[in-house]
Amino acid sequence: MTNVLLSNSLAYPILSVVLLTPLAGAACCFFIRNQTVLKLWGLLVTLMTAALSLPLWTAFDRSTAAYQFVEVLDWFPTIGLSYQLGVDGISVLLVLLTTLIMPLCILCSWKYIEHRLAEFIFAILVMETAMIGVFVSLNTVLFYIFWEAMLIPMYLLIAVWGGPRKDYAAIKFFLYTFVASIFFLVAIIALRVKVGTFFIPDLMAASYSFGWQAWIFAGCALAFAVKIPMFPFHTWLPAAHVEAPTAGSVILASILLKMGGYGFLRFCLPMAPQATEFFAPFLIVLSLVGILYGGYLALGQSDIKKLIAYSSVGHMGFVTLGIFLLNMEGLKGAMLQMINHGITTGALFICIGIIYERTHSRELQDNAALGMFMPVYVTFLGIFSLSSLAFPGTNSFVGEFLVLMGAFRSQPLVGAIAIPGAILAAAYMLRMLQKMVWDKSDGHAHAHSHGEAALEGLHGHEGEEGGHGDEHDHGHGHERKLWDLDLREMACLAFLVVFVFWIGLHPQPVLSVMDASISHLLEQVAAGQGALGAGTGH
């Protein structure tokens, strides 16, 4: 298969540059003493990486499904291992998502991280390289190296800068993902033995018997299902999210979870099409359960971060649902939903981080009735909440719309079951929003003269009932200071708002990037199933 590769149209190896810039930046971290300079350095490196990745968007040839910007270098010729990078319409979007989200991770940690700053910046930058590496690798060994390499900085992010139960959460996260990826390793080795190559396009082109496919699929799917996470492999996620620092949660939600979806699209569908067809109904059922179960649990949470974490289970359920519908709308919707979830949920975690820095609590009760003091903040929160519940005009609407359309096109019953999930999303997001913006039933507010404000009497008071209110002051709660967003926080969120509406109102540019690749992927799946009809391969 030679026509699957398109040599780099740029004069320099852009993928290697984007891949290695953060790593090089990370290496310099330990030579900087000044804390502010260190943060600025981290920001500069991530911004530079983002800027360097922009040609991937502008120079990307949208008319072909071939891998582009390809780089091939011999590495270990003795075992047939090369350094092969390339992106297609599926991975290029995820690379861009990664490079654009990372500067925000530095920005949102500006004040939150106080100790071991150099190590923190180092971990974030190494993380960036590893994540980009996963998306640009064209051979299984590179893919696996980056895949595992991600675990270490992520583990550290949780275990060093995390909350009170950080050790527990970090180990849980590590064990779950690590154990699952061992099966993936086995699958990779099996493929090497069978086909004699690590090169992903060649692995896709080879054909396997159904039995082989089933085993390959199972091995890969387990690793990806844990990462996404699919029900019932999701329990590590809430723990990790709750304990991780804001930056960790953002990385986890925005990018790490996408690796699972990406893995399905890159490995399971093209390499094991018959097995995909066979397992699809089961995975659709699991997706539906995830959508409803995640949404339902999100409704029951009083910890905001946990709420968003469970909502991720639901949202990613839409992703896997879209993938295993195996039609054009479903796959495009799933891809778009991954991008959208990265934007919206990332933004929500940044929002939670912002409020946590002020109230030092993530309980809904402690963060009620912020509307009066932080109007800018609640405006952003409102926009992202609406986006999260897939309100028309926002990005998530387009994604969920496509997935649901795909569902109704092939299996209306599946669509009908998924729809209550969307209602649940409205329920838990608006419950949170309403409480955080208004809910006066738990406390009363007093404005300070300097534009700052304090909220008193936060715990366990029922507000005035009925009637027209005479205000009682229950002031024996703790006092806290609230101030609205500063420029840095606003910049973070405003940047993401642009994407919420851009994709929501005009998704064509994003969809056109993935169009050819997704069509090609569907052809691969269909061809594989055709082989099933002709016989059972070899």
Add this chain to the structure above:
Amino acid sequence: MTSSMLSPLALLHPWLVHPATLFILGALLMPVFCRAKLKNAALVIIPLLAFFQINALPETFGQVSWMGFDLVFGKVDKLTYVFLHVFTLMAVIGSLFALKVEDWGQHTAAWLYVAGSLGVTLAGDYLTLFVFWELMAVASTFLVWYRKKKKSMEAGFRYLLVHMLGGLVLLAGIFLKYRATGGDLSFVQILPSDAGLADYLIMIGFMLNAAVPPIHAWLPDAYPEATVTGAVFMCAFTTKTAVYVLARAFPGFEALAILGAIMTLYGVAYAVIENDARRILAYHIVSQVGYMVCGVGIGTAMALNGAVAHAYAHILYKALLFMGAGAVLEMTGRSKLNELGGLYGKMPLTLIFTVIGGIAISGFPLTSGFVSKSMIIAAAGEAHRTGLLLMLSLAAVGTFLSVGIKLPYYIWYGGKSEPSVPHAQDPPGCMLWAMAMAAFMCFFLGVYPEFLYRMLPFDVNYEPYTAYHLSETLQLLGFTGLGFYLMVKKLGPEPKMNLDLDWFYRKGSLGFMAFAKGPLSRANDWVGEVYRTIGLAWTMVTARALSWFDREGIDYVVDGSAKGVLDAGDRLRQAQTGKIQHYIGAAAILLFGIMIVVILL
């Protein structure tokens, strides 16, 4: 009316042709208006602009291709025009009524809500319709929440969930339609003989917004809890937008005729026994919208004309009534009839306006209700639907009883000579002017029905002021008045809660939350710990066993060499500088060394 004349707004930007854009822009700029002290001017000018703008709409505009769908943001015919006319007029009145509200958020929510309604009315395809439909649902929820009472928070929440559910049923219908028609989503009439599952799902979605029982409970649940000015907007737009879409897509569906007739009685029955002024009015919306739904269901030209005319008239008098009850609530803080009374000397103008609304809704001759309601009843007769005719007439009696007489009686008299709220007075000027405008329209339409009839979608061959109609109506109303006089004791308001179908979802949502919070969460935590209780426990046992082996078996061998390691460690320790960059340097050198060895091999 749909002339090719271009408005100056269209020259400014093609999108400004759409009246919803004006409201959306106005809503978004509202904080700026408030800060720049332009709020009052904006609240008057922008709705007026929209009101005139609708005369300059081209027949089709705003065609956009979006993800392979052909969206049509504007499609105008006579049916659209009459709804646009009353919606924008209502926006003028409602914004004027809300002029004194300082909180910009309420104005923003109200205008986004209006924009949603206008967007639905102009939509030429189901996707555009859906988008504006959802905008309406969310924006109007904020009109409830802005009351900022615990009860409004809860009611708003239920309201939103019900509407989200309705919206998604609608969306499911749209998807199925897409599948059935192969991509054609244009919003046009459906014949009862062609209707499939998709169409019925869409119809249910529409019916939810029209508050057709048994999916009506959200309306009397939420409207009484909304803000004073918000309720005025809400009573006008949601249900009437639903009537519009039903009239556009589903005229002549038998189910609508029957359900509509049931609605008229159902709403009235609850209105008669209710105590809260705004709850009474909310049930009357159900009843009055019943006339319209019934008219749509009958489906003849006259019935459709009647439904549309009644929607037009209803928006104005119902808004007037909500303004009256709202003014009382605003000035006294009360809305329960048994807590009110004796206010005739304190709020005389409000009394007059409310009574005008009351007689208009009851269909008194010379008011708007007479020329529109009688048209639907006559259409039922003309179509030989005697059963419907009877139900609609009966509902008219109940309407007069509860709104025409009971509501004003208990608020302003109630047998009390002393005012129940001593400090009460008529509301500020802007509210009175808004009421005056609506009251004027109630009479104007009643006296010059031609003004309304000219706008109707079909030619009108109906004369409301015949001797027969007049005498019939007056007799009915006269006997009702007599009945009230005789039974005034029995009809006295009681401070109780009447049970309606909303009980199910009030309780249902509680149970739902309890389950989500309690057992399900616990089960999930337990499952999450399984790997710890089972997996880890086993691992720990084996790990301990292994560590024993490690200690007693391997260590014995290793200990011998350990001494050497310790010595080496001592030497290494002396080489340590404590600087992390040195370690990294060393590690890097080591790594390079290994790589060189590997590559050379």
